[in-house]
Amino acid sequence: MTVKHWFPLALGVVVALLIPAVTHDNYVIQLLNIAILNAIVVLGLNFATGWVGQINFGQAAFYGLGAYTTGIAAKAGLPWITTPFLSVVIVMAASLVLGLPTLRLRTYYLAMTTIGFGEIVRLIIVHWEPVTGGTSGLRAIPGIGVFGIGPQGQVQHYYLLIAVLAIAALVAARIRQSSLGRAMIATKDSEIAAEQSGVDTTRTKLIAFMIGAVYAGLAGCLYASSIRFISPDSFSGTQAILLMTMLIVGGMGSIPGCIIGAVGLTILPEALRFLGQWYLVLYGLGVIAVIVLAPGGLASLASRLPRWAGAR
């Protein structure tokens, strides 16, 4: 780790920790909480999409499966501590069922099967009304608490979620530095060369997909028990596309990029609310502009910056 690496990291942590001291607006903090949860989901998406290069529009559905598992279990009276485990088991099972037969498919087909999976999950949530609450969702979900101890108020939740995000990023960084992370990127760069170097590419794809689903499932669990209200809209196909654009705009394959993209694109619509419908028009055009002009996302622009400065 050089100064170049740890300085932005330390700066980010300090800013993140100081935000609640600057603003006491609960609305702002709640928005940030959702942004942090999205960042965890996008970090998860990065495994399969950013590193292995597999398109995945099912991430929002895993997010939703995690949230609904927790919501339903907590409302049924199960202690909170069981819910992360339940959510993880459900999303692992679902990602295995979806991933095993489909990960060998080519890009277009994989895009379609993951979109289809998301739609099927959404339809089940919408129509299984007695359990899921249908389109009106689940309200008053019990909060986070272990033996009666849990975060109170938005600010405490904020710090808890920041801690979880930090762990999620750390685990992602460790995976990247391990043989597993290198196998993922090797699979993306050349599947056949990876295979001939002893990498089981099928297994690598599946593991990346499942780790990503677990990230989404855990974020979903925390979403349900910290926001305490869930509805199908938060986990729809549109959300899957938003998550994908967060990854692209932030920078595929870059851990800070995932966080920047997720936080930025969660806050931006609120900041640009005055644009009304035009916001989404500009959003779409903005995504196209990033893909065309900066395929590495904002993270790649940031890394180019010092070079420009140095050139002068």
Added chain:
Amino acid sequence: MTDQAIITARGVTRRFGGLVALDDVDLDVPKGIVQAIIGPNGSGKTTLLNALSGASHADAGSIRIDGKEIFRLRPNRIARLGLARTFQNIRVFSNLTVLENVKVAAACNTPMSMLNIMLSNGTQRQREAEIESTSREALEIVSLAARADDRPTQLPYAQQRLLEIARALASKPKVLLLDEPAAGMNMTESMTLLDTIAKLKGKGITILLVEHNVRLVMGISDRVAVLDFGKKIAEGAPSAVQQNPLVIEAYLGRRHRHA
């Protein structure tokens, strides 16, 4: 003979539609030698290599590496059984550093556990340290140690080929398949390559070399097999093969047709 052979292939056949790319090819490669496979364009050299390495399976036949049947195994299994290869069209991992490229293969027989990775504990650190030292050794052999932290795409073409060799070496193979390793190299670079191949032979690695440039392989090879239209038409010591009328006919005949 058979008990010393590290590669034993029998009746390897590969069809593409109506075209028979490999026709009932037998091959025995004794341990520790440099074996070349030559032949005119389209004679089935690369197809044979792909069948051996599992990249594109043969339709029929039997292939044993060090006594183990590998016919139709997935390439990653074959790699872990001790057969590594390079590619005619360079296939480096462009999003990894030079060192990481080699590490991918160096990790091929190291067990991997999610829990160890997440905790980054002693076991994990030790495994990574071993992978790193194996990889650096491999880079040392091809004289690329100084470029370890660069991206492979920053290397000149010939060095990318050497990187592929280092990557193949890092998996500690018994057999190394080199697919046209000298393609696109100039005279000096080819000489370095030949030195490297000699060095590897000295380490006891069996080398199977597919080459288009016949003159290049004659000096380094212990045995040469000649393919033409998917059939093995000759095999033996380089000097003997060079005199073989069938071989001369295959090469000259083709050249006349081209002219």
Added chain:
Amino acid sequence: MGQLVVNGLALGSIYALVALGLLLIFNTVQIVNFAQGQLLMLGAFIGISGAVTHELPMALAWASTMLAMALIGIVFMVLVYFPLRGRPPFLVILTTIAMGIVLENIALIIWGPLPVSLPSPVRGPPLRFAGVVISMHQLFIFCTLAVILLLQYLMLTKTRFGILMQATAQDLHTARLVGIPVNRTIAVAFAFGAILSGIAGLLVAPIFLAEPTMGGSLGLKGFVVSVIGGFGNLPGAVIGGLFLGLIETFGARYISSNFRDAYAFIVMIAVLVAWPRGLFGEKSSEKV
């Protein structure tokens, strides 16, 4: 039962039209346009603007819609395809999706969120036999599909354009070297692709009403059809479309109408698990 078949085939014909539009673009430039549904939606609204708002005669409204769609197709190509030529399919998918978002929200700004109806271009009492009712509009849909299928078949196989298109698809670089007007060929493919989805929009609006968000699900059905039929396969697209229409209609009647939109995906995933390259195979193949 017979009635369900007729309704299913009518719905399936529309899916087939969406798939035929996708196919035209795919066969030329090997990209799948994930905004095809939004093009369909634009077609429906432009038709409504002409026929309802400006009270143009139906034929004129249709003609102006097709003209507008051709232009939109070319603009689409310039904005989405040209900047991404040769980039990984993954990025092309995202760009077309982003373009879909743009088109949908432009439509919301122009036409508002409320559903609007478009009258059918044909009038008259429905045909009845053996208890089965076929409305004039359904009959019109069948005829349109048949005519378009015939025209597209002739165009692809018998005309100079079809040959140029195939050459472009096979090898863009070589096609350019031998003097094929590659860009013009691609522009024509995009224009016709957009026109086909525009026609699908004009046909669907009298049945389901038009609203700016209608494109998403119809576009996806077009892909499901392409997947079932094999991307780039002409008969596959039609058979796949009709098949999907029947599945949905029967599924909604006999299983559950709540999951109407799920049947398409279930069938598609099942097909892909069994035949990873689609039921009728794919025209293009990749090198190992």
